[in-house]
Amino acid sequence: xxxxxxxxxxxxxxxxxxxxxxxxxxxxxxxxxxxxxxxxxxxxxxxxxxxxxxxxxxxxxxxxxxxxxxxxxxxxxxxxxxxxxxxxxxxxxxxxxxxxxxxxxxxxxxxxxxxxxxxxxxxxxxxxxxxxxxxxxxxxxxxxxxxxxxxxxxxxxxxxxxxxxxxxxxxxxxxxxxxxxxxxxxxxxxxxxxxxxxxxxxxxxxxxxxxxxxxxxxxxxxxxxxxxxxxxxxxxxxxxxxxxxxxxxxxxxxxxxxxxxxxxxxxxxxxxxxxxxxxxxxxxxxxxxxxxxxxxxxxxxxxxxxxxxxxxxxxxxxxxxxxxxxxxxxxxxxxxxxxxxxxxxxxxxxxxxxxxxxxxxxxxxxxxxxxxxxxxxxxxxxxxxxxxxxxxxxxxxxxxxxxxxxxxxxxxxxxxxxxxxxxxxxxxxxxxxxxxxxxxxxxxxxxxxxxxxxxxxxxxxxxxxxxxxxxxxxxxxxxxxxxxxxxxxxxxxxxxxxxxxxxxxxxxxxxxxxxxxxxxxxxxxxxxxxxxxxxxxxxxxxxxxxxxxxxxxxxxxxxxxxxxxxxxxxxxxxxxxxxxxxxxxxxxxxxxxxxxxxxxxxxxxxxxxxx
Numbered sequence: 295x296x297x298x299x300x301x302x303x304x305x306x307x308x309x310x311x312x313x314x315x316x317x318x319x320x321x322x323x324x325x326x327x328x329x330x331x332x333x334x335x336x337x338x339x340x341x342x343x344x345x346x347x348x349x350x351x352x353x354x355x356x357x358x359x360x361x362x363x364x365x366x367x368x369x370x371x372x373x374x375x376x377x378x379x380x381x382x383x384x385x386x387x388x389x390x391x392x393x394x395x396x397x398x399x400x401x402x403x404x405x406x407x408x409x410x411x412x413x414x415x416x417x418x419x420x421x422x423x424x425x426x427x428x429x430x431x432x433x434x435x436x437x438x439x440x441x442x443x444x445x446x447x448x449x450x451x452x453x454x455x456x457x458x459x460x461x462x463x464x465x466x467x468x469x470x471x472x473x474x475x476x477x478x479x480x481x482x483x484x485x486x487x488x489x490x491x492x493x494x495x496x497x498x499x500x501x502x503x504x505x506x507x508x509x510x511x512x513x514x515x516x517x518x519x520x521x522x523x524x525x526x527x528x529x530x531x532x533x534x535x536x537x538x539x540x541x542x543x544x545x546x547x548x549x550x551x552x553x554x555x556x557x558x559x560x561x562x563x564x565x566x567x568x569x570x571x572x573x574x575x576x577x578x579x580x581x582x583x584x585x586x587x588x589x590x591x592x593x594x595x596x597x598x599x600x601x602x603x604x605x606x607x608x609x610x611x612x613x614x615x616x617x618x619x620x621x622x623x624x625x626x627x628x629x630x631x632x633x634x635x636x637x638x639x640x641x642x643x644x645x646x647x648x649x650x651x652x653x654x655x656x657x658x659x660x661x662x663x664x665x666x667x668x669x670x671x672x673x674x675x676x677x678x679x680x681x682x683x684x685x686x687x688x689x690x691x692x693x694x695x696x697x698x699x700x701x702x703x704x705x706x707x708x709x710x711x712x713x714x715x716x717x718x719x720x721x722x723x724x725x726x727x728x729x730x731x732x733x734x735x736x737x738x739x740x741x742x743x744x745x746x747x748x749x750x751x752x753x754x755x756x757x758x759x760x761x762x763x764x765x766x767x768x769x770x771x772x773x774x775x776x777x778x779x780x781x782x783x784x785x786x787x788x789x790x791x792x793x794x795x796x797x798x799x800x801x802x803x804x805x806x807x808x809x810x811x812x813x814x815x816x817x818x819x820x821x822x823x824x825x826x827x828x829x830x831x832x833x834x835x836x837x838x839x840x841x842x843x844x845x846x847x848x849x850x851x852x853x854x855x856x857x858x859x860x861x862x863x864x865x866x867x868x869x870x871x872x873x874x875x876x877x878x879x880x881x882x883x884x885x886x887x888x889x890x891x892x893x894x895x896x897x898x899x900x901x902x903x904x905x
Contacts, residue, residue, distance in 0.1 A: 300642055301461050304421055308414040312466075315410035319470045322403040323477040323620075329396035330612045411466060419458045422641065426450045429644055434651040435715040444527025449644060452522060453637035456515075460634025464627035471624035478617040485610050489592050493584055493614065514569060515636040518562035524555045570630070588614060651717055657734045663741050663822040663853065664726050666690045667712070671721035674711060681707050682876040685721070691822075694849055696856040696864035698897065699873035705857045707876075709825050712855060713742055743816035747828035749808035751800035756785055757792040760814045771818055779814035781807070824854040861894075861901055870894065 305312055430446065438446075482490040532539065532548060539548050592607055667689040674682040682704045689695050697705040710716050711723060714730060723730050730738055751759050760775055761767030772792060776782040784807050788794035800808040816824060842863055858864045865884045872880035872887070872894045880892050887894035 301457065301638055302465065304418045305414060305462070305465070307421070308417050311410045311413045311417075315407045315414070315466070316470050316473065318403045318407035318410065320473055320477065322400055322407060323474040325396050325400035325403060326616055327477065327481050327613060329393055329400055330609055330616065407470075414466075415458050415462055418462055419454050422454050422457065423450055425645060426454070426641065429647070432649050432652075433647060434649065434717075435710070436650070437647060444525075444530045445523040446644075447530070448519070448523040448526050449640050453519065453640050456519070456634055456637035457641060460630040461638055464631040464634065467620075467623045467627035468631070471620045471627065474620040475617065475624070478613060478620070481613055482610065482617070485606065485613070486592070489588060489595070489610065492591050493588050514562055514565035515632070518559060518566055519636055519640060521555060521559040521562055525552070525559055528552045528555060585611065585615060585618075651714055651735070653734050654732060656732070658728065658732055660725070660728070660733050660737045660741070663691060666726070667823070667853065668724040669708070669721070670724065672708075672711065672718045672723060673720035674707060674716065674718050680876065682711070685876065685878070687871060687878065689853055689855065691853050692851050693869065694854045694856060694867045695869045695871060696858055696867040697871050697873060698858060698861060698864065698894065703873040704876040705873060706827055709827050709855060709857055713744065713825060714738065741821055741823050743819050743821040743824045745809075745812050745816050745824075745826050749800060749805070749812045751796050751803075751808055751811060753795065753798045755790075755793050755795055756788070756811065759796060759811055760792075760818050762815055763819070772814075775814040775818035778817045779810045781810040781814045784810075822852060824849060824852055826854060826856045826858075828857055828859065861898055872897075 426449065430450075479490065479494075482493070528548075528551060532552070539545060589611065592610065669685050669687040672682055672685040673680065685704075685708070687695070687708075697708060699705060707716075711718055714735065717731065725733070725738070725741075752762070757767065757769070757772050760772045769792075773782065776785055776792075784803075785791055785794075794802075796802055796808075796811070800811070803811070856864055856867060864870060868883065869881060870884060870887055871878055872892075874893070880887055880890065880894050882890070888898065
């Protein structure tokens with residue numbers, strides 16, 4: 295039930311629309327019955343029942359048990375009086391007009407009900423997607439190393455649609471269905487209590503069968519949603535790796551993987567669709583069985599002189615048949631809610647995910663960096679594998695520290711720990727003597743600029759990419775940052791210059807151009823601490839020299855942590871730290887390490903440049 299309560303919590307802001315929709319549904323049900331009631335005089339005239347009756351004005355005895363009989367006799371008296379004065383044709387025409395008017399209002403109220411539900415359904419899906427997107431921004435980077443991008447896209451798109459289409463609709467039907475059923479059943483009891491008691495004996499059988507269908511539907515839906523996530527992941531990978539796929543002639547391999555997945559999805563979807571399709575005809579068949587039994591039982595009573603008149607009996611059958619629609623929708627809602635529950639579980643799994651990296655209750659504010667950054671006995675690993683062990687390092691303000699070593703030695707992991715994309719498992723990282731876990735996250739990260747090996751750009755203008763995070767960007771600062779990053783020379787050649795779109799992921803720019811924009815973005819922020827993770831790796835030799843000069847100028851009087859494989863880019867670093875298997879094996883400046891003739895000197899020798 296907690297899932298449904300969570301889903302209902304999203305309905306609360308729209309409770310006015312929801313309540314209004316229920317109210318209009320009640321009116322819809324009432325006018326449905328009224329429309330059928332106006333058929334009775336028509337049927338009485340056609341069956342010639344009025345000719346065989348003698349009506350006198352009835353007198354109400356005051357007993358509740360005789361109220362139905364009083365209304366029946368009084369309406370007969372009125373219709374008989376009109377028939378005597380105006381003729382049967384007049385009564386027939388008048389009844390038909392009233393029937394049409396009642397049916398008109400019935401449909402008006404149905405439309406108004408659905409209109410109110412449009413506001414509710416569109417609002418809830420919007421709120422769910424906003425909450426999911428906000429949660430994605432809150433969750434730590436480590437969370438997404440285990441969750442595939444395609445799976446997240448499926449949850450925010452398809453799973454939200456499933457919740458809207460199944461759970462929300464089902465909740466509406468589960469609430470309004472009983473109201474409509476109550477109205478119709480009340481009319482049926484008033485018309486013939488004996489016949490109605492007989493009719494409802496089949497309802498528990500119908501509910502049991504639909505429940506069994508719903509449980510099997512839930513299992514099939516879970517498999518289908520999981521496989522759909524695989525499909526979207528494969529499409530995303532295909533779009534991201536088209537060049538690699540084509541150059542390695544991997545088309546058939548990629549196609550086969552996708553085809554296998556989509557065929558599995560088709561099988562799961564077929565199960566879902568077949569089981570959903572089974573619910574409606576099952577309820578209709580059970581309804582037909584019920585009507586058949588009612589006709590038999592009611593006809594038997596009439597033939598024995600204990601039943602309803604012809605017009606009353608047809609009115610009863612018409613009302614009962616109308617009752618089958620909300621019952622069918624109610625039973626379908628029970629089936630659909632099982633399917634929607636799978637998607638709801640997937641959504642709330644994300645919404646309930648633990649935000650492991652967040653502000654502590656007593657987190658402190660910080661505005662500036664004044665002294666030093668310290669790694670004290672830091673240990674960290676992914677799962678059971680230890681990447682960093684008992685690591686100690688100090689970065690003084692204004693100092694440039696470079697991390698070098700073979701791939702897998704832990705360099706990028708240290709950068710991720712420093713920027714709090716991950717948190718240390720043991721030990722601590724301090725800034726100006728304060729554990730970074732005790733500092734407000736936004737304040738702490740405002741001290742950092744970051745340039746990564748992969749140039750991450752948004753499908754927006756050049757200016758907006760440079761001024762990312764600034765709600766009131768300065769054009770002068772944007773241009774100055776572009777100059778420092780040696781990006782202005784290609785920006786001014788664009789048709790719209792700084793207002794030119796870079797395309798999805800910067801697809802309209804070369805690798806070097808994208809990297810220079812990433813550097814310009816870091817320059818624009820002007821942080822006291824800069825983290826450069828292979829910042830020049832995507833540049834050609836000429837661009838690398840230009841950007842390296844810009845980086846050197848930018849890093850003056852600024853603390854920087856530089857991760858580099860190209861050792862030529864870090865010769866001027868104040869301290870070079872050589873790492874191996876998560877530990878420091880050498881440290882010093884370029885000249886000192888060359889003279890030691892150890893691991894660093896060996897790396898320099900392999901890259902073929904001198905000191």
